[in-house]
Amino acid sequence: MAADASPFEVLCNILLSIAPMARGRGVITRSEKGERMGRVVVIGAGIVGAACTWYAAHAGWEVVLVDRGRPGAGTTSRGEGNLLVSDKGDGPELDLMRLSRRLWLELGDHLGRDRLELDEKGGLVVATSDAGLAGLRTFAAGQRAAGVDAIDVATAGDLRRLEPLLSDRLPGGVLYPEDLQVQPVLAADALVAGARQRGASTRFGVEVEGAVTSGGRLTGVRLVGGEVLGADAVVNAAGTWGGEVGVRLGAPIPVLPRRGFILVTEPVGPLVRHKVYTAEYVDNVASNDAALQTSTVVESTRGGTILIGASRERVGYDAGMSPKVVARLAAGAVEIFPFLRRVDLLRVYRGFRPYCPDHLPVIGPDPRVPGVIHACGHEGAGIGLAAATGYLVARYLDGGPMPDEVPVSAFVPDRFAEVSV
């Protein structure tokens, strides 16, 4: 904490020297090492907010995690829990995911893999046509050049050895042994519980109304009802609602909802071994089309059900049921796993991915309101990227150092020239 002190640390020092009251309010605390640390409010108790809380608490910060609902009740509970390198081409998001994968495995060892239902199941991407297979092979070659483990599966017979119940009509695919799965709500819960053991506190059922600032710098957040939580920094981890929270904090960012449906079958046991999806999924994820797009994603859960996705459409926060989407997803799943014809659906759930126009999350300090750090907009990759996001947020709070292997500037909010909300 000398010449290389961050602006935040400098501010802490100033506060300590000129405002003894600050100590009395508990805004400035001391870490185990005796360094001066501050108080951080994390807004949003989904998987990303939980990871931010975990890493900030372990870095010695006094963290207050707030959510208007319950932990993991938003988009965190509406996905499959995929930690995928397979759907990411060479670029910043792949770098972030590879860091996150390593951190998730560490978290699994620390918190207990069973507790998170952390499963190194691997991903199997299948082509449904020869043209699709050629495109998939080209994509995989680029990933291999970037260091991803991507193994060509040459024939239908080879596919069947990996997934015995796959259709005989698929020409081939690519196996990605590095893909993982967790149960997102369990993982968020475990991260919050672990952070609480490091002194973090939680406030659920409260909603942030706005920022409290002094001289342009954030000094806390005001809750609906008037209560003020003093803070040296606030993390916007509100996921799909991060755009609205950004507006309330005076730091708007372009995060929009992108709806997705998932079908849940009756329990049948572990008949699907990998996360299996069709090559069209990668194109759908990268698309900016607002209209309905579907690709086929199939995987088993620990509970014995099979989850079937994935649809993408931009329809605002319309949570209505769509029989058309359900029928398309079911037909797609039966095309690659014919046995699913004999399996009933139990239910359908849907949620809203936090979509950014350039498909990258927003992670980093907001230059317009010093003290605000964004950590949202992960679209469909939030579970996978949560660990690295929490890690980066803690490094921003500390004032560095940032990890060399991730080009963090790709994610900063400064990249949006002008945001009109």
Add this chain to the structure above:
Amino acid sequence: MTRPDHVGPGLGFTFDGRRIHHRPGQTVGAALVEHDILAWRTTRHDGRPRGLFCGIGVCFDCLVTVDGIPNQRACVVLADEVEEITTQSGSGHDRLALRDPADD
């Protein structure tokens, strides 16, 4: 809609091979309970007995295999629409693990 209130020789189904008579409009679950059959499924993990719990189609505890289709709720399946009821263990889907030639 009215239902003919007749009692004919066809009014019944088999339950694990045993003949169960039922009344018109009765569900499979109601008919089984009337015959003092209270449990007809075992759970997937611990093999514990299950029968009617909510009785109104919500809890999925009373699952049976109906004419070969597993995981049907006995409390909402009408008895006069079925011929053969069998108890099920586990997911009721053990045969799915074997590849069906019809799928190729």
